[in-house]
Amino acid sequence: MNLDPRPEPPRSPASHPASPSDDFAHFFRAHCSYVWCSLRRLGVREADLEDQAHETFLAIYRHRASFDASRPLRPWVFGFALRIASDYRKNSWQKRRSSDDPRDEPDTKSLPDELVAQRQQQALVIEALEDIALDRRAVFVMHEIDGEPIPVVAEALAIPLNTAYSRLRLARADFDAALRRLRAKRGL
Amino acid sequence: MNEHDEHPSLPPWDGSILAAEREREGPSPAQTDALFARLDQSIGAIGTPASPEADAAIQSGTSASTVPLTAAMALRKKLLGTALTYLVGVASGALAHDRLTRRAPDEPRPSAQSTLSTDARDTIERADAGASTVISQRIADAAPSVALQGLVVDAGRAMASVADAGNQRTTQARPVVRDSNDLIAETNVIEMARSALARGRASAALDAIEQHRRQFAAGQLAEDRESLAVEALVTLGRNDEAQRRAEAFRRRWPDGVYRARVDAALALIR
Numbered sequence: 001m002n003l004d005p006r007p008e009p010p011r012s013p014a015s016h017p018a019s020p021s022d023d024f025a026h027f028f029r030a031h032c033s034y035v036w037c038s039l040r041r042l043g044v045r046e047a048d049l050e051d052q053a054h055e056t057f058l059a060i061y062r063h064r065a066s067f068d069a070s071r072p073l074r075p076w077v078f079g080f081a082l083r084i085a086s087d088y089r090k091n092s093w094q095k096r097r098s099s100d101d102p103r104d105e106p107d108t109k110s111l112p113d114e115l116v117a118q119r120q121q122q123a124l125v126i127e128a129l130e131d132i133a134l135d136r137r138a139v140f141v142m143h144e145i146d147g148e149p150i151p152v153v154a155e156a157l158a159i160p161l162n163t164a165y166s167r168l169r170l171a172r173a174d175f176d177a178a179l180r181r182l183r184a185k186r187g188l
Numbered sequence: 189m190n191e192h193d194e195h196p197s198l199p200p201w202d203g204s205i206l207a208a209e210r211e212r213e214g215p216s217p218a219q220t221d222a223l224f225a226r227l228d229q230s231i232g233a234i235g236t237p238a239s240p241e242a243d244a245a246i247q248s249g250t251s252a253s254t255v256p257l258t259a260a261m262a263l264r265k266k267l268l269g270t271a272l273t274y275l276v277g278v279a280s281g282a283l284a285h286d287r288l289t290r291r292a293p294d295e296p297r298p299s300a301q302s303t304l305s306t307d308a309r310d311t312i313e314r315a316d317a318g319a320s321t322v323i324s325q326r327i328a329d330a331a332p333s334v335a336l337q338g339l340v341v342d343a344g345r346a347m348a349s350v351a352d353a354g355n356q357r358t359t360q361a362r363p364v365v366r367d368s369n370d371l372i373a374e375t376n377v378i379e380m381a382r383s384a385l386a387r388g389r390a391s392a393a394l395d396a397i398e399q400h401r402r403q404f405a406a407g408q409l410a411e412d413r414e415s416l417a418v419e420a421l422v423t424l425g426r427n428d429e430a431q432r433r434a435e436a437f438r439r440r441w442p443d444g445v446y447r448a449r450v451d452a453a454l455a456l457i458r
Contacts, residue, residue: 024231025224028224028227032214032215032220032223032224033213033214033215034214036214036215037212037214040212041209049215049219050215050219050222050223050226053215053223054223054226054227054230057223057227058227058230058231061227061231117208118208118211121204121205121208121209122208122209122211122212124205125205125206125208125209126209144206145206145209145210161371162371162408165371165375166408169409169412169445170445173445173446173449174445176449177448179205180448180452
């Protein structure tokens with residue numbers, strides 16, 4: 001295989017370098033990191049990310065012909081990740097949450113202090129996101145983390161604009177409350 | 189002293205914490221390689237469409253041909269023109285309608301959310317917001333489903349008929365009360381207040397809050413406004429006003445989503 005499948009360096013939110021209809025290997029390379037991180041934010045555990053990313057790219061491949069190049073690509077990709085994450089949570093989430101599985105803790109051994117702080121903040125965000133219902137979380141992640149405008153979010157999720165705003169507002173409140181609770185618990 | 193120390197009631201996630209999450213790293217090179225290899229194998233098992241009919245078979249997960257990913261991509265390019273010709277030439281209203289309505293089991297179908305779960309949740313959210321839902325024709329026109337976005341053929345009449353059907357359904361389910369521009373304008377003012385408060389400019393935040401109260405006395409974001417007002421007043425040390433406004437807030441939204449924030453703000457002056 002001639003193509004390097006590794007993801008490209010961090011990209012700007014607006015860049016959509018590859019369409020799934022043109023060159024799927026290129027598409028994979030450009031969006032692997034985004035799909036991976038989106039699944040994590042949507043509740044897929046670290047140990048299951050590879051499997052779920054695989055399912056996401058397979059679904060995208062099957063439906064690549066439905067992509068409209070005149071539309072933004074990342075929200076379209078996010079829709080697949082959301083669907084896969086939703087199925088994943090239905091199938092395994094409750095069982096995993098109620099089991100004795102340890103939470104995903106960042107491996108911070110031998111990291112510089114600033115990276116340790118960053119990993120801890122990332123872990124805090126992921127844990128706080130778990131307190132947000134998935135439909136609200138999707139809006140929150142797309143807008144607050146991915147930087148997509150709410151009209152784009154509403155269109156990508158096929159929900160009315162006011163519903164998107166409402167979900168964002170509720171998600172912000174949920175996130176805020178979760179952060180306060182987690183910080184109090186950790187004495188931060 | 190940093191910004192959050194000065195205003196501990198403010199959301200602590202405005203800046204650095206989400207910035208850290210935005211910098212999250214994706215899979216390691218080894219994970220990426222492993223994923224790509226699995227994908228290559230799986231897509232090889234799916235195969236590449238030899239015709240639009242085969243493409244449809246792939247979309248329904250029934251194809252059994254075997255062409256690896258990289259070879260599939262080369263063939264894909266050759267076949268793309270043929271497929272598009274087929275789609276443009278043959279796609280009639282029936283085909284367009286079929287593509288609009290047919291979905292494989294694993295296809296994201298955000299539009300389908302509007303049938304059950306979204307309707308149920310919308311009901312909850314409308315009740316929570318304490319305001320009627322805004323559904324204008326413009327919103328309906330601006331929010332087509334992903335399936336609509338995916339059309340590559342001129343299916344104007346089919347799209348119009350489906351969109352009309354959707355519009356009729358949503359319009360019947362949710363009364364049109366107010367144009368979405370109002371909500372956008374409300375959001376802008378509230379965001380001005382929130383942003384000012386986050387920067388420690390409580391007076392400017394109160395100005396925006398008052399502007400919102402004048403323009404949107406019964407607006408959909410009144411709860412946001414009143415919770416921000418309490419925080420701004422506490423920040424300014426106007427404790428009596430903050431107490432009165434908080435009591436009004438608790439009476440009006442006893443189970444409001446910002447109740448905890450209002451309580452936390454008041455706790456700072458006790």
